[in-house]
Amino acid sequence: MTITLISVSDLAARLAAGQIDHGRLRVFDLRHDLMDHSVGRRAYGEGHIPGARFLDHETELCASRTGKNGRHPLPTPEHLASLMAAHGVTPDTLVVAYDASGGQYAAHLWWMLRWIGHENVAVLDGGWPAWSAAGLATRSGPAQSLAPLPKAKPRGSLAGSVDAVAVLANIDKQDFVVVDARAANRYRGEVEPMDPVAGHIPGALNRPNTQNLEADGRFKSPAQLRAEFEALLGGRAPQEVVHQCGSGITASHNLLAMEIAGLAGSRLYPGSWSEWCADPARPVAKG
Structure with missing residues (x-):
């Protein structure tokens, strides 16, 4: 069954079961501020959900801006698929996204992954504030290095767009x-x-x-x-x-x-x- 939202208790249980170690789970920290682009990465370094990996909306999740294509033009599907592979995401991996802004940045990654055909993705309900309020474990510093998977290709869109x-x-x-x-x-x-x-x-x-x-x-x-x-x-x-x-x-x-x-x-x-x-x-x- 495909899920769209995941609770902090469910995510904590999956982490405790070692699902990240087995490649069955990847957690992405999408904290961001449109007025100060350094906020998210700084917050991640100070503390994040154990095993979470940071993604930057202004660079990694955005194509080059021309002045005519908006503030956050979509990257190519191939770029996004390869980015996910570099973080160890396989077609069977559950991706969980969270932020500290009510889920708006996490929801964007949720849509983008469905756009390239990755259905197994959910947003952490309540995000970082809910995780912190529950008194659950956190980590600081950079993410653990991973051996990247072979270059991936998008699997076909599960989400539609218009121009x-x-x-x-x-x-x-x-x-x-x-x-x-x-x-x-x-x-x-x-x-x-x-x-x-x-x-x-x-x-x-x-x-x-x-x-x-x-x-x-x-x-x-x-x-x-x-x-x-x-x-x-x-x-x-x-x-x-x-x-x-x-x-x-x-x-x-x-x-x-x-x-x-x-x-x-x-x-x-x-x-x-x-x-x-x-x-x-x-x-x-x-x-």
């Missing part, structure tokens, strides 16, 4: 609905701390990804998430939904929340607002 051309055409065609995961004031165009243009894609709905979580940073129940997304989508099927945010990260959180809710099959616009607004010919809505 800016399709999103632009859809404004008239309306084959799908875009759901914007950014904060409401950014969606309305009142503020824009990250990108040069404020506003949203015309016709997009707004679902801030923070609404997927309880006050303790864990995901809401599947039933509650399903009710909330169904109310937002007004009867549209998951396959008619495309998620978007600033650069594809928090949009993955909404996509994961729909999966948790049993609403599988929605897609991601990876370039998101940072790519969209880089072309002044693309329309912008406010309010």
Whole structure:
């Protein structure tokens, strides 16, 4: 059975059983700060879940930026597959991702791995704060060196994506609905701390990804998430939904929340607002 979320108690039990030593488990620390890119690696060095390996969203999980392809353009599937192989991930390895931001960075890795055909991936519910609050063991310093596996290839996509051309055409065609995961004031165009243009894609709905979580940073129940997304989508099927945010990260959180809710099959616009607004010919809505 494929899982999308894993509890701290379940992960602790797997670690105690030596699943990392046997190659059955890999844990990745995705802590990050969009305003200070050194935060995640520094936090990892100070303390992390035993056996966890750090991944950097700005370098390892991102392709070269052109100024037109967004703040976090996707790497090639081949690059991502080889990166995972370098960390000892096989097709049978359970990958667990965590962060300290409600799961938004972990969810992005979750989506990226499904994008290259790795289904056995889950997000740690509650992330680093939940692990720390439980008083579980931590480690500091660098990760243990591993002998890399042979160069890997992606196995075929389990997650769909769309590009800016399709999103632009859809404004008239309306084959799908875009759901914007950014904060409401950014969606309305009142503020824009990250990108040069404020506003949203015309016709997009707004679902801030923070609404997927309880006050303790864990995901809401599947039933509650399903009710909330169904109310937002007004009867549209998951396959008619495309998620978007600033650069594809928090949009993955909404996509994961729909999966948790049993609403599988929605897609991601990876370039998101940072790519969209880089072309002044693309329309912008406010309010």
